Amino acid sequence: MRLGVHLIWEGVLALCAVALAVAVVATGAGFSVVLAQAAPAGLIATGLALSLRTATPNLAVGPLAALTGAVAAYLGGGYGWPQPVALTIAILVALVLGIVLALFVAVVSVPAWAASIVTAVMCQGLLLGLTQEGPRTWTFPPSVPSYTWFALFAVVSVGGGLLWLVQPVRDTLSASRREGDQGRWAGLRPGIGALIGLTGSSLLAGLGGLAQLMRLQISVPTADWATTAAALAAVLLGGVSLYGRRGGIAGTLLGVLILAMAGTLLAYHAVPTWITLLVTGLAAALGLVVNRGVESLRPGDGP
Numbered sequence: 001m002r003l004g005v006h007l008i009w010e011g012v013l014a015l016c017a018v019a020l021a022v023a024v025v026a027t028g029a030g031f032s033v034v035l036a037q038a039a040p041a042g043l044i045a046t047g048l049a050l051s052l053r054t055a056t057p058n059l060a061v062g063p064l065a066a067l068t069g070a071v072a073a074y075l076g077g078g079y080g081w082p083q084p085v086a087l088t089i090a091i092l093v094a095l096v097l098g099i100v101l102a103l104f105v106a107v108v109s110v111p112a113w114a115a116s117i118v119t120a121v122m123c124q125g126l127l128l129g130l131t132q133e134g135p136r137t138w139t140f141p142p143s144v145p146s147y148t149w150f151a152l153f154a155v156v157s158v159g160g161g162l163l164w165l166v167q168p169v170r171d172t173l174s175a176s177r178r179e180g181d182q183g184r185w186a187g188l189r190p191g192i193g194a195l196i197g198l199t200g201s202s203l204l205a206g207l208g209g210l211a212q213l214m215r216l217q218i219s220v221p222t223a224d225w226a227t228t229a230a231a232l233a234a235v236l237l238g239g240v241s242l243y244g245r246r247g248g249i250a251g252t253l254l255g256v257l258i259l260a261m262a263g264t265l266l267a268y269h270a271v272p273t274w275i276t277l278l279v280t281g282l283a284a285a286l287g288l289v290v291n292r293g294v295e296s297l298r299p300g301d302g303p
Contacts, residue, residue, distance in 0.1 A: 003165070005294055006248030009239050013254040020261040029268045036146040038260035040065070040211035042153035042253065045231040046160065047204030049252045052235060053164060054173050054197030055244025056105060056112035058098075062227030063123035064202050065209030066219070068094045070127050072210060073136035073219035083140045091206045097123070098202025105198060106191030112198060120228075131219065142214040149211040154253055156204065161249035173197065174245035226277065233280045234259050236287020243295060259283060 024034060044061050051058035068090045076086035101119050105112045130136070164170050173193040213219055236242070237258065238251025259280065266276050 003248070005297060006239050006246070006251065009290060009294075010248055010251050010254060013238065013251065013258065017254055017257050017261070020258060020265070023265055024261050027265065027268050029264050032146070034257070034260050034264050035150045036215055037263060038256050039146050039149035039153055040208040040215060041227075041230060041234070041260060042150065042157065042256040043208035043211060044205050044227060045234040045252055045256050046153060046157045047201035047208070048228070048231045049157070049235045049238070049240045049247065050160060050204065051112065051116075051197040051201040052240050052242060053160075053245060053247045054193035056102075056194045056197040057242070058101070058116045058198050058201040058205075059113055059228055060101070060116040060120035060123060061201060061205040061208075061231055062225055062229075063120040063127065064094055064097060064205040065212065065227060067097075067123045067127045067130075068206035068209035069213035070130045070136060070219040072213055073138045074130045077137045077139045077219075080139075083143060087210060090210060091203070094202050094206025094209070095199065098199040099195075101202065102195045102198035106194040112194060116198070120225075136219045138213050138217045138219065142217075144211070144214060146211075146215060149207075149214075152207070153256070157253045157256075158250050161247060161251070164247055165249075170245060226280075229277075229284070230259060230280055233284035233287060236291060237283050238287070239290055239294060241295060242288075242291050246294060255283075255287075 021031075024031065044065050048058060048061045051061075071093050072086045072090035075081040075089060076083055081089075097119065101112075101115060104110075105115050108115075173196050234255035235252055236255075238248065238253070238255035240247040240251060262279060262283075263276060266279065
């Protein structure tokens with residue numbers, strides 16, 4: 001059973017996570033730092049994982065997260081709007097952009113990765129417009145602690161993995177993974193997966209952007225493509241398939257934790273940023289090998 005292979009790999013990841021956790025404790029860096037980093041990164045990665053499972057990869061998750069945080073900071077920090085109003089409008093922006101992206105992909109039947117890159121560029125333009133006068137400061141105290149954001153990420157990530165084990169759910173939402181002529185119009189059924197995958201991933205990315213804003217208390221004028229790259233590395237390392245449908249259960253959670261702990265250790269030892277990015281790239285490369293291995297085991301539509 002293909003799920004068994006995912007579980008074996010997740011067992012390997014769990015052992016790596018335990019080893020890194022011991023190293024973090026030994027350095028005295030503290031797990032609060034790890035959780036603070038993993039919470040927003042995890043929500044963004046979970047969104048990307050959902051879009052990959054539905055075979056509609058959303059490569060705009062990083063820019064969407066940055067834009068959501070910028071909208072909240074612009075309204076709350078720049079104009080003094082009440083915190084609940086600013087947060088609500090910001091997350092609605094992410095949700096609406098996700099819906100528009102999903103409908104475009106579903107109706108026109110174009111590759112989601114291409115449409116999401118176009119969306120990312122638009123998010124970059126909106127972000128620069130909001131922050132053209134400089135970074136926006138979030139003047140409110142963090143209303144949601146980092147461990148709550150992390151708990152939300154863990155529940156959604158693992159819960160989504162368990163839900164994906166239900167075959168009718170998996171088959172319906174991953175219909176975008178199809179054989180034959182990829183250029184033909186796919187029809188309405190795959191559009192359901194695109195609607196759920198792209199809208200859901202955009203919403204989760206927006207939540208990640210808000211978690212990041214509350215953590216840093218500032219929104220900077222950059223879409224930070226490295227955020228998307230880090231999310232992709234965590235998701236691939238966790239075993240979520242680039243081809244759609246497959247994904248395991250706790251892989252994304254473990255991938256995010258591993259990268260967060262590795263980043264904490266590298267920062268603690270004052271390792272240059274370029275080495276940290278190189279480590280992220282190597283993790284993504286390993287994830288590609290894992291993807292190929294799982295897909296090559298045998299044909300079938302297992303999780």
